[in-house]
Amino acid sequence: MNNIVKIINQISAVALIIAVMIFVASCEESEKEKEKAPELSITPSYGSINFSADGTTAGINGVTVDPTFTVNTQEATWDAVSNQSWLKVTKQNNSFTLTAEAVDEMTVSNPMATVAVTGYAAKPVFITVTQDADATVYRNITGQVLKNTQEPFEYGTMIAANRWYAATDWTANAAAAANGNVDVHTNTNVAYNNNLTIWTWSGLSPTASITNGKLYQTVTLEAGTYRFEAVCHNNGAANWTAFLVAALGSDLPDVDNVTEQTSLASSPIYKVLEHHTGPISGSSLDQTVTVTFVVPQGGATVSLGFVVSTLAPNTQLMIRSVSLYVRD
Numbered sequence: 001m002n003n004i005v006k007i008i009n010q011i012s013a014v015a016l017i018i019a020v021m022i023f024v025a026s027c028e029e030s031e032k033e034k035e036k037a038p039e040l041s042i043t044p045s046y047g048s049i050n051f052s053a054d055g056t057t058a059g060i061n062g063v064t065v066d067p068t069f070t071v072n073t074q075e076a077t078w079d080a081v082s083n084q085s086w087l088k089v090t091k092q093n094n095s096f097t098l099t100a101e102a103v104d105e106m107t108v109s110n111p112m113a114t115v116a117v118t119g120y121a122a123k124p125v126f127i128t129v130t131q132d133a134d135a136t137v138y139r140n141i142t143g144q145v146l147k148n149t150q151e152p153f154e155y156g157t158m159i160a161a162n163r164w165y166a167a168t169d170w171t172a173n174a175a176a177a178a179n180g181n182v183d184v185h186t187n188t189n190v191a192y193n194n195n196l197t198i199w200t201w202s203g204l205s206p207t208a209s210i211t212n213g214k215l216y217q218t219v220t221l222e223a224g225t226y227r228f229e230a231v232c233h234n235n236g237a238a239n240w241t242a243f244l245v246a247a248l249g250s251d252l253p254d255v256d257n258v259t260e261q262t263s264l265a266s267s268p269i270y271k272v273l274e275h276h277t278g279p280i281s282g283s284s285l286d287q288t289v290t291v292t293f294v295v296p297q298g299g300a301t302v303s304l305g306f307v308v309s310t311l312a313p314n315t316q317l318m319i320r321s322v323s324l325y326v327r328d
Helices: 002-036
Strands: 040-043 048-051 058-060 063-065 068-073 078-082 087-092 095-100 112-119 125-131 138-140 155-160 164-167 195-200 210-221 224-236 240-248 263-268 287-295 300-310 315-327
Touching: 040 112, 040 125, 048 095, 068 078, 068 112, 078 087, 087 112, 095 125, 164 195, 195 210, 195 300, 224 240, 240 287, 240 315, 263 287, 287 300, 300 315
Parallel strands: 048 125
Antiparallel strands: 040 068, 048 058, 058 063, 068 095, 078 112, 087 095, 112 125, 138 315, 155 164, 195 315, 210 300, 224 287, 224 315, 240 263, 240 300
């Protein structure tokens, strides 16, 4: 009996020793884990924040807050980065501040960004940032109001060199129509993709120069604020005076008169490059030209399009698309 008790006591002692060893090892492992993963946190500890559409106010659940955060970490260095260009992060000492740009008036959906706060080995902290959409945004009504609005533009009668044709659904005065207004030429170096055009070219165009060439569509619009856009490109010398125009009535004003009352709005179209040598499609050299105009109470007949005077041959204004928006 004494032998049995003695054996039991010995087993208990061994078990106790093993338990102590496991506990000590666990504590050592925990300390090592702490050394491996330094802590990182932010104060205040918001997981999300929202900015007003104009970017001037930050808030959470409708309560205005200061979008400045203090970073708490044992790490020697830390960083805070936004994944969207409209949301800026400014670092100062051990804190950072978020600032938001105003929402573009064309933005319909609520913008969203993520800010990642990181240290070398610390677990990162993320902040979800949203922004209110502009209460009054422009709605695309191109397909409801305009016709034949993007390349490849539809065309009808051939005008010049089996390459330039009359544009379907567009009105061209005699000066613009003389050389044709859709260019269907393609080759391995240049992809014109049936762009809309006003142009002159030595040895190709029936007329060597154009004065007040007009290419437009006439529509009836209700009272409201509108935005008319064109994506343009050019080839050759671009020795022109050219405007994107919105005008009251069923015609466009001459180049010298685009600022008169009949012109609701106009914007110059500038030269982009000397000569286009690569595909137009997807080119970073495209320019988007925009006019914003107001149609008075009762609505009005409005003409939307282009007026161009070319002063030399080898000049080609190319239009890839047009769009019309109304402000709700």
